[in-house]
Amino acid sequence: MRPRKKWGAKEKWRTSPPVMRRTLKQVHVHHTASSNSYGRDDVPGILRGFYRYHTKSLGWSDIGYNVLVDRFGRAWVGRYGGDMVQGAHTLGFNHNSIGVAVIGDYRKKKPTRPVIRTVARVAAWQLDKNERRAVGKVKVVSKGSDRFRRGKKVTLPVIDGHLHTNQTACPGRQLVKVLPGIRSRAQYRIRRH
Numbered sequence: 152m153r154p155r156k157k158w159g160a161k162e163k164w165r166t167s168p169p170v171m172r173r174t175l176k177q178v179h180v181h182h183t184a185s186s187n188s189y190g191r192d193d194v195p196g197i198l199r200g201f202y203r204y205h206t207k208s209l210g211w212s213d214i215g216y217n218v219l220v221d222r223f224g225r226a227w228v229g230r231y232g233g234d235m236v237q238g239a240h241t242l243g244f245n246h247n248s249i250g251v252a253v254i255g256d257y258r259k260k261k262p263t264r265p266v267i268r269t270v271a272r273v274a275a276w277q278l279d280k281n282e283r284r285a286v287g288k289v290k291v292v293s294k295g296s297d298r299f300r301r302g303k304k305v306t307l308p309v310i311d312g313h314l315h316t317n318q319t320a321c322p323g324r325q326l327v328k329v330l331p332g333i334r335s336r337a338q339y340r341i342r343r344h
Contacts (some may be wrong), residue, residue: 169232224265
């Protein structure tokens with residue numbers, strides 16, 4: 152996992168200390184809905200752009216995603232604060248999850264094999280540390296989203312797409328199609344551990 156320093160995060164842009172979560176029940180998969188035509192050397196600048204947008208335009212305390220994955224299969228640390236930091240990626244469901252965003256637009260474009268491998272690897276690493284399975288469903292309580300009212304108990308996939316919790320097309324049709332394979336790969340890695 153490439154640290155924030157590698158993409159040039161300006162730590163002074165963070166406006167408050169990180170909020171830590173107690174446990175992890177889910178991995179929410181996102182896409183950034185940005186260009187798919189970028190080179191390896193472009194990624195740090197792209198991440199700085201997301202960071203600037205989240206902090207300066209939206210007024211968030213930090214970048215929203217815990218981890219970002221580029222089309223080459225490299226994982227980058229997003230949100231500051233370590234493994235148990237709460238992200239700002241999935242309205243109503245941030246309190247017991249991490250957000251993994253794939254850089255690009257996956258409504259029509261299929262994710263690369265390295266992307267699928269890396270998302271599965273990140274999910275397995277996080278879920279295994281919290282003694283969770285990657286396949287199956289989990290019961291969670293919404294903190295309030297445009298799909299589920301505050302206090303609503305819902306059953307969702309352990310590894311899901313943003314659209315399972317909110318009214319959105321994220322992470323795109325093509326990324327949603329590979330979620331079953333990501334779950335299987337992640338569970339295989341957990342079993343081997």
